[in-house]
Amino acid sequence: MASIICDATITGKRLPKLALMAAKPSPVLIAVSASTCSSPLVAVCQVSSTPDKKANFSACKQLVEEAKERGASMVFLPECFDFVGSSPEETLSLSESLTGDTISQYSHLARKLEVWLSLGGFHERGPDWESDRRAYNTHVIIDDKGGIVSVYRKSHLFDVELPEKGVSLNESSVIIPGPSLVPPVQTPVGKIGLGICYDLRFPEFSSALRRQGAEILTYPSAFTIPTGAAHWEVLLRARAIETQSFILAAAQVGRHHEKRSSYGHALVVDPWGEVLGDCGGDEPGMALVEIDMEKLRSTRRNMPVQRHRRATEFYLGLEEA
DSSP states (O other): OOEEEEEEEETTEEOOOEEEEOOSSSOOOOOOOGGGOSSOEEEEEEEOOOSOHHHHHHHHHHHHHHHHHTTEEEEEEOTTSSOOOSSHHHHHHHOBOTTSHHHHHHHHHHHHHTOEEEEEEEEEEOTTHHHHOOEEEEEEEEOTTSOEEEEEEOOSOOEEEEGGGTEEEEGGGTBOOOSOOOOOEEETTEEEEEOOGGGGGOHHHHHHHHHTTOSEEEOOBOOOHHHIIIIIHHHHHHHHHHHTOEEEEOEEEEEEETTEEEEOOOEEEOTTSOEEEEOOSSSOEEEEEEOOHHHHHHHHHHSOHHHHOOOHHHHHHHHHO
């Protein structure tokens, strides 16, 4: 069985590549060993979801268990961690409420392992389900007691036609947009601002979360291969540099079914814009990376971008003129 390799850094120092032989059906990428760390560790995961919810949970559970064993305080799963449907009808039929089996299973897992979870894109049945049969794309944070502590519903929907790239997706045919941002939530690894995938392309979104005190921004995603190859890393690094925040971007990877594949490259980026972990574009796994809050504080102290920012009225003046 082939070994899987992941690059990572810790406290600003480049580590050698580490390989772990996959002993279970789903391969696992391990970036660093918990024994070397003094700051909290996060596990940013990469998975290949299919329409089979049971198999998806089994694969994600394995990653969460491995991350906890390696010392992670919080585990981040990507958009569509629950499933990737092969049609709008299948997607809607597989969706659930927040009180359904899927979230209950993850709540039990978090409580059992005493680990926090970021569930980065759950198909949640909408408020008018009986009449309109549409869902939210929902990011759920679960604490180590199994309780839901924050829920964000995706604001920006991916309705895009790029025929020259072979990309045609109409998210709004199934998903309804969430009503608002939610305040950053305090966790053992820092204060986290919640986003999902396409939200990444809107810098005002991340700036708003930064103004509300976010130290870490999350963009769990299922990027297409063409858009990912062109824009994924550069956008994530830009959001990190603009907000001087850690960026944690769990990702879908590989082929989900005959109609859809994802780019992968789950990333962790530090407040200076340096990539600390990259899971590559081929296999499921994780990047296990230290969150060094002193790096965040020094970056913000030495280059106080937020203090230099002009009042909102300054930027609106051009629009009004």
